[in-house]
Amino acid sequence: MVQYISADKAGLLSTVLEALLYGFSVLMFIATLWILVRGRPWSQVNHRMFVIACLLFALSTIHLGVDINRLVSGFIRFRDITPGGPPAWFANPSDPSFVFKSIVYGFQTALGDGVVIYRCYMVWNSIWVIIFPIILWFGVVGKSATATGGVYACTSPSTDSTGIFAQQVGKWITAFYSTTLACNLTATALLAYRLWTIDRNVRRTRVGRGVTIPILLVVVDAGALYSMTLLSALIGFALGSNGQYVVLDMVTPIISIAFYMVILRIGIAQHSPSRDNTNASTLPRVPFSRPETSGRFGKPMHVHIQVEQVTESRRSAEKGVDEVNLPMQRYQSE
Template sequence: MVALAGIPMDAAAVMSTVLEGILYGFSVLMCLGTIWTFTYKRHIQDVNRPIAVVATLLFVLSTAHIVVDIIHLEHGLVKYRDTFPGGPVAFFADVTQVTFVIKNAIYTLQTLLGDGVVIYRCYVVWQSAWIIVIPCMMWCGVAASGVCSVYYFSQASMAEIENFFAAKIGHWVAAFLASTLATNMLSTGLLAYRIWTIERKVSAVCTTKRKVPILRVLIDAAVLYSAALGSSIICFGLWNDGLYVMGDLIVPIVSIAFYMVFIRVATSQSNQHYPSTAHRETTETERRKLQQHPLQPLIQRPNDSGFSLGDSSKVETHPLT
């Protein structure tokens, strides 16, 4: 990897770090919004712990990645500027650098966490372990290809560095990108189909429509993440070093995609009501179906374990954790 469309690798490194910093700033704001959303006017025992753990891990990994990225940039432009053979351009092209390997290890962990969250959401709405067998197998493929790519980064020879896209290391990177894109699209597709079916049932009972439908929120997040991965795959197919930049940008994008689902769903339910008393008798059949429906973690009243239509109180929609 020598240049990014005519731009030296040192300039590409600066570009990727600056852009990642901007996206990281957005992810921090959205992380704070997520924390506020699931803690506002709630007791500590009512806080959704899985969401808190995932949000914290995403924040920690994003922060660690940009810190290592800044250190990597400082090493190439300042510390080893005059001592590394070939100068900063050769330094940033060297994938065996410890900081570069650590960056990619963090990127792999962030990707595995993000894909795991989507698969878990899929399990929650389907309430069946069989439906996630294939996504889990694909997730294992993502993990294997990610670990192998990080390992080969650390062991790459000079010939492999100079012919990155044609070497074994490039093939592992391509396998990692393709497998995570396929895993995300399959899991999101299964999730979207299930939510579409339940949305049809819920719309027949609720008197007001959601301002931000759950399905649209999930699709928006999936499109954002898929667009970043698709751009990386295109760069690889064209043997373009834009892959270097996109690798840094995907890390905060994973966090943003998770936070946007939680925040937009959690803040769009304040105007939802159940049908009025005059229509209760005519919807008794729908009530029984919804009470028995396996999507209880998706739509439920606060402090209630099931879906009930016994009054006209507001409902709270939990973001598919």
């Protein structure tokens, strides 16, 4: 099988790129916590999103730490005692460090996909809509063993010298990539469609620019960022290139970045000074005037009364927009 880049070079390049993305994710993590807790007592903070943000940060930190340790082990510690040198050591999928980082990646992938499904459920407010994404999610983390089977196959004595591209290991990796990609795409598509229908329903009664489309765009961008990265890893694996190691290590911080960017974008929109003015301008006002006379000069005086009219469909749609804003809201069910 043709390798377009050696395993040791792929390991070094992947760790460098992962570290760069991790640096961005650290800044976004700090900003996310600030958005979640700003101006709120602890009892009103969205504890679910707070805990998930911390878990994603912890998992990405552990993954990067393992990769740095692998660089030290491959290029320094086991450089002269491993037959074939660093390229052979990095190409060995049965090494405990590779198995551990695969488990961390599996947990983070399951957590990221679960967040997208949760957002989809909160927007649709129906369990039936997310049945298929849930089935796919269980395909990633459940007893179907798409992820755990790949880790087990890496440590199996029957794994041959072709490394991670061996037939036994390959079938698990292909199943894992395909399942998590389908899960993310399905949940993101359902969420985007719901946001689009909400905006379509309020378009007739709205004056000015609404908030639904900006939320829709950031949700789609986050889903596309993760999906395209995962698709690149799947293509690299299918081509038998060690370049898939590079993309795969980049997926871990990208999962965190995609989660943070949704909360940050909505949080910035909420705390924008022009938000209240924008919302006020979206409400149609009907002026009424009634002539009155002032006793001294006898000139007519007009009294203007503005009546805000909000239809029931608009209230329902705006409620749906608030459901999208789940990272910033504290639900009664929590």
